[in-house]
Amino acid sequence: xxxxxITRGMGCxxxxxxxxxxxxxxxxxxxxxELNDIAVYSDKSEADIRAAIEAKGFxxxxxxAE
Numbered sequence: 330x331x332x333x334x335i336t337r338g339m340g341c342x343x344x345x346x347x348x349x350x351x352x353x354x355x356x357x358x359x360x361x362x363e364l365n366d367i368a369v370y371s372d373k374s375e376a377d378i379r380a381a382i383e384a385k386g387f388x389x390x391x392x393x394a395e
Contacts (some may be wrong), residue, residue: 337388
């Protein structure tokens with residue numbers, strides 16, 4: 330399933346690397362990770378994706394399954 334995720338608090342390349350690593354640890358296929366805008370393919374739940382991003386210190390504004 331494809332997820333489009335909007336976050337708050339990602340402000341630099343280091344932030345992008347942290348979220349990229351979190352998505353890789355979940356086994357997600359990354360389409361894009363940009364400042365506050367993420368798109369991934371994953372068989373994990375919305376809650377799992379949200380938790381992984383929040384564990385890295387960023388607020389998840391929305392997660393939309395497509």
